[in-house]
Amino acid sequence: MSEFESLLKSYQARINHKLEGLLPMNDTLLSRAMRYSVLNGGKRLRPMLVYLIGELSDTESEYLDTLACSVELIHCYSLIHDDLPAMDDDDLRRGNPTTHKKFDEATAILAGDALQPLAFELITSIETSDRNKVEMIRSLAKACGHLGMVGGQIKDIHSQNIFNMESLDLMHSEKTGSLIEASIETSGILSGLSKNDIESLKSYGAKIGLAFQIQDDIIDIESPSYVSGKDQGSDITKDKTTYPSLVGLDESRMRAKELANQAKKILLPITKNTDNLIKLADYIVSRKA
Amino acid sequence: MSEFESLLKSYQARINHKLEGLLPMNDTLLSRAMRYSVLNGGKRLRPMLVYLIGELSDTESEYLDTLACSVELIHCYSLIHDDLPAMDDDDLRRGNPTTHKKFDEATAILAGDALQPLAFELITSIETSDRNKVEMIRSLAKACGHLGMVGGQIKDIHSQNIFNMESLDLMHSEKTGSLIEASIETSGILSGLSKNDIESLKSYGAKIGLAFQIQDDIIDIESPSYVSGKDQGSDITKDKTTYPSLVGLDESRMRAKELANQAKKILLPITKNTDNLIKLADYIVSRKA
Numbered sequence: 041m042s043e044f045e046s047l048l049k050s051y052q053a054r055i056n057h058k059l060e061g062l063l064p065m066n067d068t069l070l071s072r073a074m075r076y077s078v079l080n081g082g083k084r085l086r087p088m089l090v091y092l093i094g095e096l097s098d099t100e101s102e103y104l105d106t107l108a109c110s111v112e113l114i115h116c117y118s119l120i121h122d123d124l125p126a127m128d129d130d131d132l133r134r135g136n137p138t139t140h141k142k143f144d145e146a147t148a149i150l151a152g153d154a155l156q157p158l159a160f161e162l163i164t165s166i167e168t169s170d171r172n173k174v175e176m177i178r179s180l181a182k183a184c185g186h187l188g189m190v191g192g193q194i195k196d197i198h199s200q201n202i203f204n205m206e207s208l209d210l211m212h213s214e215k216t217g218s219l220i221e222a223s224i225e226t227s228g229i230l231s232g233l234s235k236n237d238i239e240s241l242k243s244y245g246a247k248i249g250l251a252f253q254i255q256d257d258i259i260d261i262e263s264p265s266y267v268s269g270k271d272q273g274s275d276i277t278k279d280k281t282t283y284p285s286l287v288g289l290d291e292s293r294m295r296a297k298e299l300a301n302q303a304k305k306i307l308l309p310i311t312k313n314t315d316n317l318i319k320l321a322d323y324i325v326s327r328k329a
Numbered sequence: 330m331s332e333f334e335s336l337l338k339s340y341q342a343r344i345n346h347k348l349e350g351l352l353p354m355n356d357t358l359l360s361r362a363m364r365y366s367v368l369n370g371g372k373r374l375r376p377m378l379v380y381l382i383g384e385l386s387d388t389e390s391e392y393l394d395t396l397a398c399s400v401e402l403i404h405c406y407s408l409i410h411d412d413l414p415a416m417d418d419d420d421l422r423r424g425n426p427t428t429h430k431k432f433d434e435a436t437a438i439l440a441g442d443a444l445q446p447l448a449f450e451l452i453t454s455i456e457t458s459d460r461n462k463v464e465m466i467r468s469l470a471k472a473c474g475h476l477g478m479v480g481g482q483i484k485d486i487h488s489q490n491i492f493n494m495e496s497l498d499l500m501h502s503e504k505t506g507s508l509i510e511a512s513i514e515t516s517g518i519l520s521g522l523s524k525n526d527i528e529s530l531k532s533y534g535a536k537i538g539l540a541f542q543i544q545d546d547i548i549d550i551e552s553p554s555y556v557s558g559k560d561q562g563s564d565i566t567k568d569k570t571t572y573p574s575l576v577g578l579d580e581s582r583m584r585a586k587e588l589a590n591q592a593k594k595i596l597l598p599i600t601k602n603t604d605n606l607i608k609l610a611d612y613i614v615s616r617k618a
Binding site for chain 2: 068121124126127150156160161177178182183184187191193194198
């Protein structure tokens with residue numbers, strides 16, 4: 041394992057521990073469903089971005105923990121709802137039964153519904169200026185809304201109507217990119233980065249977000265379920281428009297690499313040590329799961 | 330119509346107009362579903378509370394509009410999800426097809442998912458101090474979470490396990506009371522009321538919230554669908570535990586009146602003109618729809 045991968049692992053362990061401590065512990069159906077959905081070993085890309093952006097200005101991880109949890113809770117809520125029978129109807133997530141399979145549909149909907157406001161509540165508790173809190177909440181709320189994540193998700197469930205790369209890019213930039221960019225923006229705000237740097241880093245985020253998605257589509261085809269944690273080829277079964285279905289596997293691979301390269305170029309004008317962000321871009325398009 | 334009822338009507342018209350202007354207008358499925366779910370003539374109790382609390386310190390309605398919209402969006406999102414097949418499986422809401430009936434289940438889930446963050450985003454745009462915004466967001470987020478609205482909703486869908494008044498009160502105080510109290514608290518914060526007054530007013534809110542719910546249960550039994558906007562007796566069909574099912578209609582009526590009286594008593598120490606809040610308490614337990 042490379043030094044960078046060890047770093048990612050350590051951030052993963054850190055965020056898992058923090059999430060564990062912050063989710064409700066009482067033994068109710070709702071709390072159990074919330075914990076189950078969040079503490080199931082995700083990749084934690086968004087918290088990692090929070091930490092890696094913080095590194096740029098030597099912000100202590102401790103200072104970023106709550107924000108990192110907040111963006112991950114939003115991500116987890118969106119996964120629970122995406123998996124529902126009325127949406128993607130997925131039985132497996134990260135190798136385990138999806139929340140509605142493990143519990144029931146109502147409980148899954150409500151676990152998602154409870155994770156979302158918890159994310160906003162958490163931000164109000166971060167030790168920073170009220171100005172920063174308001175800016176972070178605005179960024180995150182926009183990312184979650186009809187012009188962001190939810191707008192992308194409704195396009196995704198009708199993705200059989202997507203016939204070109206531009207529309208597919210737009211769908212993913214709303215569905216996945218919005219929250220990735222918000223993770224970067226909020227961490228930039230909390231770490232006191234300049235507006236210019238934050239804007240560049242968001243563009244970087246947009247590129248790696250798309251690259252991440254393309255790689256996900258490739259993994260869906262190439263990896264058996266015990267590696268991907270999902271049913272192999274589930275996108276195909278569901279008649280989803282994906283990058284491979286649109287332009288083939290080879291061109292998808294090339295596009296992902298190209299996006300990672302574009303992302304790295306965006307970092308050039310930033311006069312901070314962006315080594316780890318460069319490594320992240322490479323990591324995203326080389327991962328197998 | 331009494332002068333007070335005219336006032337309520339004028340606030341209703343005001344909030345409907347404001348909501349109309351603030352919801353997304355673009356012609357997407359998601360935006361249409363969001364508009365449909367919100368602009369269907371609800372009672373607008375929570376916005377009214379925002380305005381009536383503001384009146385106590387002569388706060389201009391204009392200053393309260395955005396907050397009033399915000400709490401109503403949360404309420405509307407919760408109704409969409411409560412009506413889903415996996416939850417109450419309701420076909421009618423306010424006399425119209427429920428959102429999942431008018432559109433489809435996925436669209437309904439997502440319309441709710443998009444209304445929630447919009448409510449938080451709106452609060453960040455209110456012209457007040459950042460301190461106030463953070464406090465309002467914290468109050469609202471708590472009300473929406475696992476210890477508030479969502480915690481109550483999961484108890485409600487298993488309400489056949491509720492066998493006594495105390496548990497039924499707790500469920501409703503979480504499910505409905507939380508947001509009612511948050512509407513009062515946030516309006517109190519925005520209007521600059523004292524902490525003491527806000528606490529008293531929240532207790533008032535808890536009482537009228539329960540009274541409102543009991544009256545709803547009574548209306549469900551007594552009013553035909555064209556009055557209540559729901560299927561008559563739908564609680565009974567669904568084997569829900571309600572106040573009438575637990576203690577009968579007469580005692581339910583008495584309890585609602587008693588709660589309204591308790592609410593009015595709580596207002597006594599407040600050295601402001603609380604006439605309209607007194608009238609609201611009476612109105613809530615005398616309404617027929």
